Amino acid sequence: MTSLTWADRIAAATAQSTPRQVGAVPVLYPLLEKLRVRDTINALCQTRADIDLGRLVEVLTLNRLLAPQPLYWVGKWTAQTVVVSMFGLSPQKLYDQRFGRGLDDLHAILGEAWVRLAARAVQQEGIDLSVLHWDTTSVFLEGEYAASELAAYGHSSAGRSDAKQVKVGLDVTSRERLPLLYRLLNGSTADITTPVPNLTAIAAFLRRPECAGLAVRPLVVGDCKMITPAAVAAAHQHHLYYLGPWESNTVVREVISSVSDAELAANELSYRPKRHFPADRPFVPYRGVWRPFPVIYEDQPYADRALVVWSAGKQCLDAQKRKDHLKRLLNRLDEIRTHLNQGRYIRREYTAHQIALARRGNPAKGLVTVELTGEDRHLELSFRIDRAALAQAQALDGKYLLGTNALHLSASEALTHFKAQDGVEKRNGDLKGPLRVRPLYLQTDQRIEGLVFITLLALLVRAILELRCRRAGLNYPADRVLRTFAPLYATDQVFVDGSRLTQLGEITPFQQRVLDGLHFPSPTRYLDNLPG
Numbered sequence: 001m002t003s004l005t006w007a008d009r010i011a012a013a014t015a016q017s018t019p020r021q022v023g024a025v026p027v028l029y030p031l032l033e034k035l036r037v038r039d040t041i042n043a044l045c046q047t048r049a050d051i052d053l054g055r056l057v058e059v060l061t062l063n064r065l066l067a068p069q070p071l072y073w074v075g076k077w078t079a080q081t082v083v084v085s086m087f088g089l090s091p092q093k094l095y096d097q098r099f100g101r102g103l104d105d106l107h108a109i110l111g112e113a114w115v116r117l118a119a120r121a122v123q124q125e126g127i128d129l130s131v132l133h134w135d136t137t138s139v140f141l142e143g144e145y146a147a148s149e150l151a152a153y154g155h156s157s158a159g160r161s162d163a164k165q166v167k168v169g170l171d172v173t174s175r176e177r178l179p180l181l182y183r184l185l186n187g188s189t190a191d192i193t194t195p196v197p198n199l200t201a202i203a204a205f206l207r208r209p210e211c212a213g214l215a216v217r218p219l220v221v222g223d224c225k226m227i228t229p230a231a232v233a234a235a236h237q238h239h240l241y242y243l244g245p246w247e248s249n250t251v252v253r254e255v256i257s258s259v260s261d262a263e264l265a266a267n268e269l270s271y272r273p274k275r276h277f278p279a280d281r282p283f284v285p286y287r288g289v290w291r292p293f294p295v296i297y298e299d300q301p302y303a304d305r306a307l308v309v310w311s312a313g314k315q316c317l318d319a320q321k322r323k324d325h326l327k328r329l330l331n332r333l334d335e336i337r338t339h340l341n342q343g344r345y346i347r348r349e350y351t352a353h354q355i356a357l358a359r360r361g362n363p364a365k366g367l368v369t370v371e372l373t374g375e376d377r378h379l380e381l382s383f384r385i386d387r388a389a390l391a392q393a394q395a396l397d398g399k400y401l402l403g404t405n406a407l408h409l410s411a412s413e414a415l416t417h418f419k420a421q422d423g424v425e426k427r428n429g430d431l432k433g434p435l436r437v438r439p440l441y442l443q444t445d446q447r448i449e450g451l452v453f454i455t456l457l458a459l460l461v462r463a464i465l466e467l468r469c470r471r472a473g474l475n476y477p478a479d480r481v482l483r484t485f486a487p488l489y490a491t492d493q494v495f496v497d498g499s500r501l502t503q504l505g506e507i508t509p510f511q512q513r514v515l516d517g518l519h520f521p522s523p524t525r526y527l528d529n530l531p532g
Contacts, residue, residue: 315398
C-alpha cells in the first residue's frame with residue numbers, strides 16, 4: 001500500500017481553496033495610512049453607514065492604483081483580492097450604487113480634503129515647493145451629459161472632438177513631480193483663462209497653517225497659454241514668481257529681433273537635455289540673452305524681463321513646418337489657377353472664396369502675395385513668395401521669448417526650469433494611462449468630481465512611492481514596482497473540519513528588496529483584518 005504524502009493529505013483535507021491577489025497592496029497601503037486618508041475623510045464627513053466614507057475612498061484608491069475598473073466592477077475585484085479580508089468587508093456590500101453614493105457624499109468635502117492631504121504629503125516627505133509646473137489636460141466622456149455644467153465640447157488634447165470632455169489643471173512640484181493642487185474645469189474652458197485662478201489657489205495654499213513654516217516663494221512655470229498680462233499681475237500681487245514663453249505677437253517679435261545672431265552665439269547656455277543624440281546629429285547648445293520686458297496690466301506697470309532663447313532643434317523644426325505650409329498653400333493656389341475660368345471658377349466671387357479658404361489657417365499666408373484680377377469668365381490669378389517677409393520669418397527660426405519676474409535666475413537656470421515642464425505632462429500621462437481616468441462613464445457632475453479626486457489621490461500615492469524608492473536607492477519607477485508585485489497571491493484554504501488557513505505565496509528577491517528598502521511590514525499583515 002502506497003503511503004500518502006503530506007501534499008496528498010492536505011489535498012484530501014481541503015474542502016475549498018481560493019486564490020486572492022495581494023499584488024502591490026504591501027507597498028501602497030502603508031502610504032495611504034501615513035497620509036491618514038481614512039481619518040482625514042471621516043473627520044470632514046461623518047456617516048452612520050456600516051462602511052465609512054474614508055474606507056470607501058481607500059478601496060477606490062487602491063482599485064485605481066492596482067486594476068482600475070468601472071464602479072460596477074470594483075466589488076467583484078475586491079472579492080478576488082486581499083482587500084476584503086484586510087478591511088473586514090463583504091463583497092456583497094461593495095456594489096456600484098454604494099460607491100456612487102460615496103462619491104456624492106465626498107463631493108461636499110473634496111476641496112478641503114485634497115489640500116489637507118497635499119499639505120500633509122509636503123510635510124511628511126519634505127517636498128520642495130520652490131518650483132511648480134502648471135498645465136491642463138482633457139478627459140473625454142462617454143454619453144450626452146445634457147444637464148452637466150462640466151461636460152462640454154472643446155479643444156481636446158486627445159483629439160476627440162466628437163466627445164464631450166472635462167479639463168483637469170494640475171500643479172506638479174518640479175523636483176519630486178508630486179501633484180500638489182488641481183482644478184476640475186468645464187471642458188470648453190480656454191487655457192488662457194486658467195493661470196490667474198491657479199496662482200490665487202497656490203497663494204491660498206501657502207497661507208494655510210500647515211504651510212506656515214515653509215517660507216517659500218514658488219516659481220510657477222507654464223506654457224504659452226499660461227503667460228498673459230493678467231497672470232503677470234496676479235503673480236506680482238500674490239508674491240509669486242512666474243516663468244513661461246510669451247505667445248508670438250508684434251512686441252515679442254521686436255524683442256527677439258533686438259538680439260543679433262552674434263550676441264546669441266556669444267551666450268551659450270549650460271542646459272543639456274537628458275536624451276541621447278546620435279553621432280551624426282550631435283547636440284548643439286542652446287543660446288540665450290536677457291532683455292527688459294515691461295508688462296502693463298490695467299495701467300499698472302511691471303518691470304519684468306525676458307530671455308531670448310535660440311534652439312538648433314527648433315530652428316530646423318520651424319524651417320520644415322514653414323516649408324510644408326508654403327508647399328500646401330502654393331499647391332492649392334496653383335490648382336485654383338489651373339481651374340480658372342472653368343466650371344464654378346468662372347465666377348470671381350467663388351474663386352476669391354476658394355483663395356480665402358486656401359489661406360485661412362495657414363501660417364504661411366503672410367509669406368505669399370496673391371492677386372486676383374479680371375471679371376467673371378476673364379479671371380487672372382498671380383501669386384509669388386514675398387522674399388522680404390520670408391527673410392523676416394527665417395530670422396526668427398528657433399527663437400522664443402521666456403518671460404519672468406524672477407530676477408535672481410540666470411539664463412541657464414531659467415531655461416532648465418522651463419524644460420522641466422515635461423514633468424507635469426508626464427503626470428498627466430499617468431492620469432490617462434496607468435490610472436485610467438478616461439473615458440468617464442459617470443452620469444453626474446458630483447460623481448465625476450469625486451472620481452477625479454480619487455484618481456488624483458492615486459497619482460499622489462504613486463508619486464510618493466517613486467520618491468521613497470529613489471531616496472532608498474531603489475531607482476525603480478512606480479510602474480515597475482506595481483508590475484512586479486502584481487503576481488503576489490495568497491491562498492485561502494477551508495478544510496473539511498471547518499478550520500481555515502491563509503498562506504502567502506513566495507516573495508521574490510525583488511519584492512523583498514523593495515519592502516526592506518522602504519521599511520514596510522511583511523505582506524502577511526494584509527491576510528487578516530487590520531486593526532481599526
